[in-house]
Amino acid sequence: MKRLALTLTLGLLAAAQAQKVATPVPIGIAVAQTSNTALLGQEQVIGARFAEKFLNARGGINGTPIRLVFQDAAGDENSAINAFQNLITKENVVGIVGPTLSQQAFAADPIAERAKVPVLGPSNTAKGIPQIGEFVARVSAPVAVVAPNAIRQALRLDPKIKKVAVLYAQNDAFSTSETGTFQETAKAQGLNVATVQKFQTTDTDFTTQVTAVLNAGVDLVIVSGLAADGGNLVKQLRQLGYKGLIIGGNGLNTSNIFSVCQRYCDGIIIAQAYSPAQPSAANQVFVKEYRAQYKKDPPQFAAQAYAGVQVMVEALRALDRKKKLAQWDLGELRTALNKQILAGRYNTPLGELRFDKDGEIIQKDFYVAQIKMKDARTGSFVFLK
Amino acid sequence: MGDFLAQYGFLIVTMVQAGLLGLSLYFPLQAGQLSLASPGFYAVGGYVAAILLTNPAFAGLRESLGGALFPLTWLAAALICGLLGLVVGIPALRLRGIYLALATIAFVEILRVVSLNLEITGGAIGIFGIPQAFGFQDRWQYIWLFGPLLILTLLFARQLERSRVGRAFRAIREDELAADAMGVPPTRYKVLAFVIGAVLAGIVGAMSAPFLNTWNAKQGTFDASIAILAFVLIGGSRNIWGPVVGGALLTAVPEVLRFLADWRLVINGLVLVVASLYLPQGIVGALQGVRRPPPPRRPPSVPVVVEAPGGGS
Numbered sequence: 001m002k003r004l005a006l007t008l009t010l011g012l013l014a015a016a017q018a019q020k021v022a023t024p025v026p027i028g029i030a031v032a033q034t035s036n037t038a039l040l041g042q043e044q045v046i047g048a049r050f051a052e053k054f055l056n057a058r059g060g061i062n063g064t065p066i067r068l069v070f071q072d073a074a075g076d077e078n079s080a081i082n083a084f085q086n087l088i089t090k091e092n093v094v095g096i097v098g099p100t101l102s103q104q105a106f107a108a109d110p111i112a113e114r115a116k117v118p119v120l121g122p123s124n125t126a127k128g129i130p131q132i133g134e135f136v137a138r139v140s141a142p143v144a145v146v147a148p149n150a151i152r153q154a155l156r157l158d159p160k161i162k163k164v165a166v167l168y169a170q171n172d173a174f175s176t177s178e179t180g181t182f183q184e185t186a187k188a189q190g191l192n193v194a195t196v197q198k199f200q201t202t203d204t205d206f207t208t209q210v211t212a213v214l215n216a217g218v219d220l221v222i223v224s225g226l227a228a229d230g231g232n233l234v235k236q237l238r239q240l241g242y243k244g245l246i247i248g249g250n251g252l253n254t255s256n257i258f259s260v261c262q263r264y265c266d267g268i269i270i271a272q273a274y275s276p277a278q279p280s281a282a283n284q285v286f287v288k289e290y291r292a293q294y295k296k297d298p299p300q301f302a303a304q305a306y307a308g309v310q311v312m313v314e315a316l317r318a319l320d321r322k323k324k325l326a327q328w329d330l331g332e333l334r335t336a337l338n339k340q341i342l343a344g345r346y347n348t349p350l351g352e353l354r355f356d357k358d359g360e361i362i363q364k365d366f367y368v369a370q371i372k373m374k375d376a377r378t379g380s381f382v383f384l385k
Numbered sequence: 386m387g388d389f390l391a392q393y394g395f396l397i398v399t400m401v402q403a404g405l406l407g408l409s410l411y412f413p414l415q416a417g418q419l420s421l422a423s424p425g426f427y428a429v430g431g432y433v434a435a436i437l438l439t440n441p442a443f444a445g446l447r448e449s450l451g452g453a454l455f456p457l458t459w460l461a462a463a464l465i466c467g468l469l470g471l472v473v474g475i476p477a478l479r480l481r482g483i484y485l486a487l488a489t490i491a492f493v494e495i496l497r498v499v500s501l502n503l504e505i506t507g508g509a510i511g512i513f514g515i516p517q518a519f520g521f522q523d524r525w526q527y528i529w530l531f532g533p534l535l536i537l538t539l540l541f542a543r544q545l546e547r548s549r550v551g552r553a554f555r556a557i558r559e560d561e562l563a564a565d566a567m568g569v570p571p572t573r574y575k576v577l578a579f580v581i582g583a584v585l586a587g588i589v590g591a592m593s594a595p596f597l598n599t600w601n602a603k604q605g606t607f608d609a610s611i612a613i614l615a616f617v618l619i620g621g622s623r624n625i626w627g628p629v630v631g632g633a634l635l636t637a638v639p640e641v642l643r644f645l646a647d648w649r650l651v652i653n654g655l656v657l658v659v660a661s662l663y664l665p666q667g668i669v670g671a672l673q674g675v676r677r678p679p680p681p682r683r684p685p686s687v688p689v690v691v692e693a694p695g696g697g698s
Contacts, residue, residue: 034650071643077597077604081395082640085524089391106513106599114522126510171501171602173509 019330028087030098035075047302051309077107097308102126118338130359137359150271175224224249231260275367283349307348394525400633407616407628409586416578417558421610422489428605430462430590466587474579511601621667
């Protein structure tokens, strides 16, 4: 049995090493195209497709075009692992952008790590992602870096804030880690966290939580949840008479929320890792093309997926200048690509970014937006200075 | 071959794993108990293994035991799930049919909420960075764990069916009152069937935690209960091969059809609908119907001649 396993492993290694890099150069995209995570995943697909069209139109990798290979990572761990396996062994991609959720990254990224394939997380914001391995990096700033900006901005809008209520969706991995950051920041800013309330992403009635918030007499409410539950919670808060400022977490960071809380969405403050107003040339071209096609500003998830592909392509360009990509062995190229990704500096729509030695993103610019509703249906994110 | 294993190894092992989970639901079903608790025990088993393998509190144990820790995690999961099965089974099995199904769903939900709230289970993020069993590098190597477990379980199930206990299970399934009247204690056998299922699901969970690299509250949910029930119903609930075939098939269909993109889930739904409409006995049940002659019918009952009062014929 052992010998059989050994032979198979050796055969596998030999096969992997003899492999050359295909043209057009395949880059894997493993994000959620189905399941309830697809709300985010669809925006990532759009962002990645944009990058493909865009970068190929500008010469691809020094003349060699790229080809994105999409595999649905759905919303669960098994699908993410299957998608990664497919991309690595069947599609022979040079690197992977994905998966959508942090929980999936914990399952699927070790697969790529063992196969020595570089991974860029487009939306994995939980603690510990770049530490999964040396082939794992992310272009999504962790919540610990993004979320505090919202509180600072709220204090700038209303310096008299003293008491805070914190609410979060207890069954959502992102929201539970985000609320930790919010609570720490609030305390660090000298605010008094008067009450902490939990809810579920499946809840529709928030009377208990709202009552507790109103009784505590707070001047600021911080909500970490997803669009449907978070939106309903805000709506009920306002309907029952809460007048102060509201901060929403990244889960509320989508225009899908407008139809949930309608007029009551007005004034929600949300920290952003991306702003369409970012002045760099890279972003302005991206925004212009995106608006032309979709008649609206690009969302954060699309911009991050775009940045993921862009980073891969720019790193590949640098390698191609040293030695033509077609002459590389696939295995060697993957290892070199990983090193190059971590070494470079990139001007992406997210602004200038680079990576630390773990693969954690070092991003310069962050933003805070406030929702402004025109009527019950349409609104927009207005970026605050 | 190497490429094939690298690409489909994970899927093949997942198919075996699904078959095992189907079997864990099949055991209580053998005694006529529609229990949907398997994902709960599966989740508990996974947490037991994940905690033993990653928690700093067990660092000393890990160092002294090395590779022997993995069988220990299975054993611990089996013991804990067996006990939990006993504690839950005794009161829950007073319920029947749909009420038992509801109670077991509630059990799965309670476990999920508990695991979201405990610090040791990592809350909503769960536990990650789980070390690999025996230093396995590729997913397909896990077949060395799940494969033998499947064979052992099937052998056990076959022996069980032929034994006195198996006959008692079947008697309870067909008619609990009649079995009770014949001197078969239903409660004891029902709890036994439930505990066997719980132990199996727990061991599968303990093996799955390193296999999936991470473990979180999403592993044991209502959705998983329904998925596993579908394995058994589509495969066939009256034969040990039913859950295995159903689990393997329903796990494979959406993955093998990956090239169809969004359509693959439509096909998956079609398989479910067609199978439940046209194969009421499941796939294995239908195959048996083709191979074997129909079971002997009850002999025609002796005509009862009713004597009309006042005689005459």
